[in-house]
Amino acid sequence: MPQSPEGIRPAIYTLSVYTQCRVADMSIGHTLLGLLEAGPRHGYDLKRTFDEKFGHDRPLAYGQVYSTMSRLLKNGLVEVDGVESGGGPERKRYAITDAGITDVGAWLSQPEKPEPYLHSTLYTKVVLALLTGRRADELLDTQRAEHLRLMRILTQRKRKGDIADQLVCDHALFHLEADLRWLELTAARLDQLAREVRR
Amino acid sequence: MMTPAGTLLAATDLRKAFGTTKALDGAEFSIHPGEVVAVMGPSGSGKSTLLHCLAGIVPPDSGSITYAGRELTSLNDAERSALRRTEFGFVFQFGQLVPELTCVENVALPLRLTGVKRKEAERTALHWMEQLQVEELVAKRPGEISGGQGQRVAVARALVTAPRVIFADEPTGALDSLNGELVMQLLTEAARSANAAVVLVTHETRVAAYSDREIVVRDGKSRDMERIV
Amino acid sequence: MSRLQVWARDLGMGTRFAFGGGREGWTRTLLTGVGVGLGVALLLISTAIPGALAQRYERGDARSTLNSERADAPGPDTLLIARIGQTYRNKDIEGNMIRAEGPDAPLPPGLKRIPGPGEMALSPALDELLKSSDGALLRERLDARVSEIVGAPGLVGPGELLFYLGSDTLRKNGPEDYRVQRVTGFGHDTDREGLDPVLMLMVVLTFVALLMPVAVFIATAVRFGGERRDRRLAALRLVGADGRMVRRIAAGEALAGSLIGLVLGAGFFAVGRSLVGSFSLQQRSVFPADLDPAPWLAVLVALAVPAAAVAVTLFALRGVVIEPLGVVRTTKPSRRRIWWRLLLPLVGIGLLLPMGGRGNDHGRFNQWQVAGGVVLLLIGVTVLIPWLLERFVAKMSGGPVSWQLAVRRLQVNSGAAARLVNGIAVAVAGAIALQMLFAGVEGEYTKSTGQDPGRAAVAVIVNRDAQTPMDDLAQRIAAVPGVTRAVPLTSAHAAHQVPADEETVQVTIGTCDALGEVATLGSCKEGDAFVVTGSTSRDDVYGATAKPGDELFVGDVRGYGSASASGTTDRPGPAKWKVPADARTVPSREDPTGQLRSGLLVTPSAAPKEIGSFPDARIFVQVDESGPNTLDLARNAVFKADPFVTAMRLRDTKEAAGYSSIRTGLFFGAIAVLVLIGGSLLVSQLEQLRERKRLLSALVAFGTKRSTLSLSVLWQTAVPIVLGLVLAAGAGVGLGAVLMSMAAQPLRIDWASVLGMTAAGAGVVVVVTLLSLPPLLRLMRPDGLRTE
Structure with a gap:
């Protein structure tokens, strides 16, 4: 279960939250794990595939890949499948363990805490679900229900609160509404997206 | 599907086609007394048709609708009309107020249809207009008031017969955010205080956030979002 | 652009909208068109009716012999014609007996030749009636061979019932024989007496009362679909049309509708006109060709209707403000x-x-x-x-x-x-x-005719020159099934001296039974005579009276016969007669035709003999009303006996x-x-x-x-x-x-x-x-x- 929505103060919407680092840090490990589900890969391959599918304007640094992989290795979510030594640096091939697969599944089925700029995480989740043959529509609906749950709480608070509360809640509500619209639109375009990512 | 205990209005496996278009394709629905349920979904998904079927305005092709233990599909048109007059209230997006009648006469109309005397009906109407904060509009005609005021008058009218279910089809669809919020706030508060259930068809999530529960209709199939989490 | 060009452009645009607006636009325009069309058709018919009536009168005049050229003596170009109009059921049939006296005799309008003896020419409607089962009884009356069908120029309307019966026995007994006319041509050439002013007033009012609502109706028809039109106009305002432009465009739309209406109206009129020939209203019918509106009236309609359409549209938009975002009716109109x-x-x-x-x-x-x-x-x-x-x-x-x-x-x-x-x-x-x-x-x-149909349904009026003896005729009528009583009465003129220059004495001859119809006799037996009192009529030719025992001349007391130009009359002169001395005085009583008689009443055996023909003779016929054909059977019998004898149905009133x-x-x-x-x-x-x-x-x-x-x-x-x-x-x-x-x-x-x-x-x-x-x-x- 995500963090209890009651714990969310509208005041969390501070400048720091608008950076993506935290969100990205949290999800890179799961993303790389998910990519390994298709088969064992070298670290370099993992970086390239990640950049291709999710990196866009912000490619992953090698250092980040290796530090993440060693963390996953330590947690027993991946194992080293083999080592290639050639002309260049030593290249490890990683494979996902059963514990890793379970971890990916749990991550995908758990709704994200509704937050601004969530879409990069959600997008990653949707694509991974599609790539790994999991139910992307379920994922979206779960997220949708979670969003609406938070919106109900905010609406409730707004009804009881003073004008300042109302304004702050409204701000959150409008952002959540935008997310929800995105969820709706994505749900409507799932088929198209599935064709794209499986190409 | 069994009707859950304590439900006021429930529907199972509703099917309805207009020509070759399937508007409802096995939709389910249930609502408890005093509950506010939002029906969402993309346009053309069949959410308005679901509302029309639940309210007994349109008979479904197949499926069952039970209201307070009565099977709606076995009632004839006159019986369903009588049910709508006495047990249900309605709010639509627009075009529902009779332009020639004054606001208080519009609000009193459902009561008068059930045979209540004019004076008494208008007294009750005035009470509900106060609840909806539109009492200053009594003598005005719908053409002379704003859209938000019009919707509040419409809500007052929906509540005037003390219905057990209020059907609201995009009640804020033609309003700006502020007026929409106000209408929703007053509608849900009034409904809760009267212990009336509200079936709220909307495509706006902020409006749906006034509900207790959400049902999404896609391609004629319904999905209860509560069951997911 | 000049004002004119601006108007033309906007009206044209409106016209395009009227026809171009998809199915809905078409429907609206067509609806307006049909509405206006019906109004226009009614207007055209109203304007055509005076012309049609005039045409009827003209045809009637053309075949009339009322005032046509006459001749005193037979010649190569003379024609004898006598009116022998008939009644069948409730229909009046115009009839003439004709005989050409020479090869150049004038031809009645609509005929190719004069029907010979035993022949007759019929109007199409009468021909149809005779051929139908409805006309079976009439066929017994008009049993001559049909020589031809009378052409349209000889008819006042397509439904008219008319015949010309050929004869070789028709003759004119001197100039005083008013039944028969000797003419050398047809046509009646007098100034028609204008309608009575009160009738004229009613005609004027009828037209006004009917045309006013038509005008109101046309005004309504051009506003069909007005609200939708207003919304379309608002859309035009949004793309930049100004208030005046949209008004002109609206006018253009109305104009288009009214033009369609004109075309449709002309069409409806043409259809109505072609149908009018098959309708008969109270035995009056109109030839389609006669129903032509006067050209200037038609032009007036063609100009006034579109102009009115535009005016009405502009007037209707007076209280409406068409804004780019919708139509605003000035909410509280003054x-x-x-x-x-x-x-x-x-x-x-x-x-x-x-x-x-x-x-x-x-x-x-x-x-x-x-x-x-x-x-x-x-x-x-x-x-x-x-x-x-x-x-x-x-x-x-x-x-x-x-x-x-x-x-x-x-x-x-x-x-x-x-x-x-x-x-x-x-x-x-x-x-x-x-x-x-x-x-x-x-x-x-x-x-009020004064007639009493209760006492006699029919009065058979026998002409002075009738060939058939009265009693014989009465017996024939009485023999008709359904006739319950036929009472003959004849009258003759009498005077104290010849030629009579003063008023004459009326001598009525009939059985006791018959005389009882004209006076309250008390007792009566054959051979009695009576002096009648109580007639108030002063404008009658009869005015004088006689006392019992007076010596009178009876018969042709005014000397018409001897004054005959031809001198060929074979009538006897007046006969001398003595009023029976025992004649009682009795009060007069209205006869079934409403007439009060004066003078003397005489039973046949006391009547003067050898007085020649009677100036007036009539048979009062009572019928059993239950037989639907009785009246026509009686008329048939009368016609067979003498076509000149008229059987008049008695009625209380006459319009x-x-x-x-x-x-x-x-x-x-x-x-x-x-x-x-x-x-x-x-x-x-x-x-x-x-x-x-x-x-x-x-x-x-x-x-x-x-x-x-x-x-x-x-x-x-x-x-x-x-x-x-x-x-x-x-x-x-x-x-x-x-x-x-x-x-x-x-x-x-x-x-x-x-x-x-x-x-x-x-x-x-x-x-x-x-x-x-x-x-x-x-x-x-x-x-x-x-x-x-």
Whole structure:
């Protein structure tokens, strides 16, 4: 279960939250794990595939890949499948363990805490679900229900609160509404997206 | 599907086609007394048709609708009309107020249809207009008031017969955010205080956030979002 | 661009919208076109009727011998002609017996040759009647061989019943033989006596009363689909058209509709015209070719209708502001003012009143003043109705929901309702006024004949030169099945000296039974004679009387026979006769034809002998009314015995022909106008319902009974119409009263016609409501709730 929505103060919407680092840090490990589900890969391959599918304007640094992989290795979510030594640096091939697969599944089925700029995480989740043959529509609906749950709480608070509360809640509500619209639109375009990512 | 205990209005496996278009394709629905349920979904998904079927305005092709233990599909048109007059209230997006009648006469109309005397009906109407904060509009005609005021008058009218279910089809669809919020706030508060259930068809999530529960209709199939989490 | 170009451009654009707006645009234009077309057709027919009547008269004159050239003696170019008109069932048949006296005898119009003995020429309608099973009895009367069918130039109408019977025995017994005329040509060339001024007044009024509602109707028809049009115009404003432009474009649309209407109207007229030949109204029919509107009137219609369409559209848009984002009706239209609305009818009455009482001494009316007064009065009705309706509904409240819905709607927009009612109100007001006038004038134009059909159904009037002996004829008639009694009476002139220069004595000869029909005899036996008293008639040729024992000359006492130009008369001179000394004096009594006799009554054995022919002889025939053919069997027997003998059916009253035809015209005209207006009411009603589709569905959704909404539609039509009818009845009675004073008639309200016309107007409401119910029920289905 995500963090209890009651714990969310509208005041969390501070400048720091608008950076993506935290969100990205949290999800890179799961993303790389998910990519390994298709088969064992070298670290370099993992970086390239990640950049291709999710990196866009912000490619992953090698250092980040290796530090993440060693963390996953330590947690027993991946194992080293083999080592290639050639002309260049030593290249490890990683494979996902059963514990890793379970971890990916749990991550995908758990709704994200509704937050601004969530879409990069959600997008990653949707694509991974599609790539790994999991139910992307379920994922979206779960997220949708979670969003609406938070919106109900905010609406409730707004009804009881003073004008300042109302304004702050409204701000959150409008952002959540935008997310929800995105969820709706994505749900409507799932088929198209599935064709794209499986190409 | 069994009707859950304590439900006021429930529907199972509703099917309805207009020509070759399937508007409802096995939709389910249930609502408890005093509950506010939002029906969402993309346009053309069949959410308005679901509302029309639940309210007994349109008979479904197949499926069952039970209201307070009565099977709606076995009632004839006159019986369903009588049910709508006495047990249900309605709010639509627009075009529902009779332009020639004054606001208080519009609000009193459902009561008068059930045979209540004019004076008494208008007294009750005035009470509900106060609840909806539109009492200053009594003598005005719908053409002379704003859209938000019009919707509040419409809500007052929906509540005037003390219905057990209020059907609201995009009640804020033609309003700006502020007026929409106000209408929703007053509608849900009034409904809760009267212990009336509200079936709220909307495509706006902020409006749906006034509900207790959400049902999404896609391609004629319904999905209860509560069951997911 | 010049003003003219601007107008042309915008009108043209409107025309394109009228035709281009997809199916909906077409429907609207077509609807307007049909409405205007019906009005135009009615206008064209009205303008054509005077011409058609003139044509009828002309043909009638062309074949008349009333004033045609005559000859005293037979010659190569002379024709003998005698009218032997017949009656069959209730139909009058025009008939002539003709005989050519030479090879160059004139040919009656429509004939190729003169029918010989044993031949006859028939009009197509009579030919058809004789061939049908209906005409079986008549075939026994007219059994000559048919030589030809009379052509159209010889007929006043296609349905006319007419025959020319050829003869070789027809002769003229001296110049005083008025039955037979010797002519050298056909044609009647006198100035037609103008219609009586009162009749003229009624004709003028009939046209005014019928054309006014047609004008109102056309004004309504060009506004069909107005609300949708306004929305389209708003869209034009959005893309940059200014207020004046959209008005001109609207005018262009109306113009297009009215032009279609003109074409359709011409079409409807042509169809109606071709059908008119197969209709007969009270034995009057019109040739399609005669029904041609006067060219200048047709041109006037063709110009006035489009101009009126444009004017009405611009006028209707007066209170409407078309903004780019929608149509704004000036929400609170200025309260309708009363003064100018009252002014119109008052001026109308002012024009009419000074003419009071001019009708009786055949004084002439100023037709323009009459028409103007009536038009103003009727327009007054149309402008008063909106004001009255507004005032009336403003005060109303309460009642059931259906009533409340209707009344509130009328309060908000009483103008639309008033417009719909105007046409009906004008038609009803005009019709009531006219019916009242007719009913009042009826006494004058319906003459009491004094006849008593109870005592004798038929009076057979035998001409002086009849060939058949009276008793013989009476026996033949009595032998007809169904005839219960046939009483012959003959009369002769008598005088104290010859030639008689003073009034003569009437000597009536008949059996005791027959004489009992003309006097109260007391006792009578064969051989008796009586002196009659009690005749008040002074304009009779008989005026003198005689005492018992007087010596009289009886017969041709005025000496006509001896004065005959030909000198070939073989009639005996007057015979001497002595009034029996024992003649009793008895009081006279009206005979079945209403005549009071004077002079002497004599039974046959006491009558003078050898007096030659009788100046007057008649047989009173009583029939058993249960036999439907008895009358015609008797007529057949009479015709066979002597075609010149007329069998006259006795009736209580007789109407002037001019009157009854106007009245039928008015009746059918009023009905046609009401139907027409009912049509436009229906169209507007449906349009208004379509506009409210959403609202109707919403009302049904929250449980409104369909019957409530249907009733509200009924009230919505009924309230203004009832109000309009009340005003119309009032105005009609008022106008009728003014008109009756003009015709110098005592005021009498003809409640039957007031009720009849208002009932017809109310019937229109019911029919319109019933016809608008199916679409209403369709509109109340929940489809209307769908937003997509």
